[in-house]
């Protein structure tokens with residue numbers, strides 16, 4: 064599959080029988096009163112789990128890049144030159160501890176170790192190199208109140224302009240939007256936590272989603288990047304759990320029965336939502352648990368088996384637990400798909416179907432199903448309909464449109480000019496926090512190494528890095544220790560990082576939705592941001608019409624080289640369209656003309 068960065072793959076049902084590779088000596092403390100997880104029960108690298116990030120052993124680049132630069136590649140078997148160019152080849156060849164050969168010149172020494180130095184690779188029953196156990200135990204989440212509440216990005220000068228964006232609500236009998244958190248019928252506990260997070264008033268998606276969800280309805284919610292969709296579902300869910308408290312159930316054998324399951328496509332986003340849920344439920348009796356790949360299974364399993372009201376998970380790891388009867392959906396009250404269009408596209412749909420159709424899943428009419436994204440193409444909305452019950456559709460602004468707070472700049476370059484252009488851009492923006500997107504994992508490594516060699520403090524994040532490295536890279540960038548983060552699409556969606564000054568599309572993505580999500584890492588909650596994209600006519604021509612359209616919709620100048628290149632791939636003026644169910648109601652529209660191409 065081309066989306067190799069995915070934290071899940073389509074084959075969710077396939078469970079490897081090869082458990083012999085699991086480190087039997089690895090142990091963690093037993094849960095209180097519940098059976099502890101045995102690592103042997105899990106093959107953390109099984110096909111279909113969300114553990115791509117823990118893959119090791121790139122056969123073709125075993126040379127190891129040590130301190131001071133990239134060493135030779137090609138010490139190991141298997142990588143075709145084409146594969147090297149494209150970087151993201153067949154993941155099956157990416158396994159096996161010993162071939163990794165990675166290191167960052169100029170920043171702390173390389174992590175070398177090629178195939179050649181370590182003797183023959185041991186093979187498992189399936190002929191694949193035996194997989195190492197995943198032993199990474201992430202740091203415990205903080206209990207420090209100040210830290211819990213400090214992750215919020217402060218709202219910017221354009222925050223109030225959110226209120227001028229047209230909102231369309233469709234579906235039967237939508238409730239009235241709320242105007243403030245104080246009048247939203249939220250419990251004091253929840254309002255106190257909202258205030259501690261520094262929120263003064265709800266964003267449009269929150270104004271609409273809170274009463275809809277508290278009113279027991281299903282929802283498909285679309286609003287621009289950085290406009291508070293996470294709180295839009297977390298606040299009413301947490302409020303409902305506290306208002307109408309139900310007993311926490313843990314079945315036989317420590318099988319947890321969460322009341323809420325929130326699924327998102329990447330590990331880092333899952334962790335972020337988990338922390339947001341902890342924030343808004345701070346001080347309450349609610350138990351929040353997290354499950355994502357690339358981490359020691361037993362650790363998460365023990366936590367989950369103690370019981371949790373809310374489980375935030377990536378699909379692969381969620382199904383690991385479900386398949387082993389460690390999690391069931393018998394007590395579900397809410398199912399949330401964040402980045403829902405991504406969760407329903409080809410790579411993830413089997414996981415979502417498996418969850419929704421699971422024999423233990425509460426029937427559609429007895430649970431609430433909520434879906435959120437900044438982009439929601441109509442074909443994906445069709446798919447979504449089957450999981451929703453008489454839902455309301457809320458669209459804030461143009462579905463799939465870019466945040467108007469992001470200035471979008473394009474440089475026309477050839478592929479040979481990209482490196483120099485990037486270096487120049489970074490030099491001209493010394494000290495600014497810059498997120499650089501590239502298309503392939505290999506290019507992410509390459510660019511990060513190149514910048515590091517130039518004494519530009521750089522981290523990288525992509526699906527071939529171990530989870531520990533991914534989290535460290537993100538942390539270095541968030542804390543400002545490293546001003547530059549080079550990323551593949553794994554960081555395109557949902558991540559909420561303070562003070563990202565510039566997003567660079569070193570390589571433009573293949574789809575316009577991906578572009579919208581990427582540039583949405585800056586210019587969040589009313590802050591201004593800038594996106595600089597390198598446009599290579601040879602590579603990116605097919606994206607030109609969509610880019611031109613996105614620019615026009617955001618009232619920005621369209622460069623000549625993006626003009627006249629054909630028709631956009633989306634119909635009409637509404638990326639992703641409106642509610643596909645053909646409701647002709649615009650129940651709540653604050654149409655003040657700020658969205659020139661709005662049709663409602």
Ligand SMILES: Nc1ncnc2c1ncn2[C@@H]1O[C@H](COP(=O)(O)OP(=O)(O)OP(=O)(O)O)[C@@H](O)[C@H]1O
Pocket residue numbers: 214215216217218261262263264265266269286287288289290291292293294436437556557558559583584587588
């Ligand atoms: N009402 C509010 N007032 C102030 N800040 C808010 C409010 N709601 C959310 N925020 C903050 O705005 C930032 C962006 O929120 P969030 O990550 O939920 O955006 P999003 O719409 O999900 O974006 P994306 O589409 O990129 O996932 C977060 O730092 C969040 O804490």
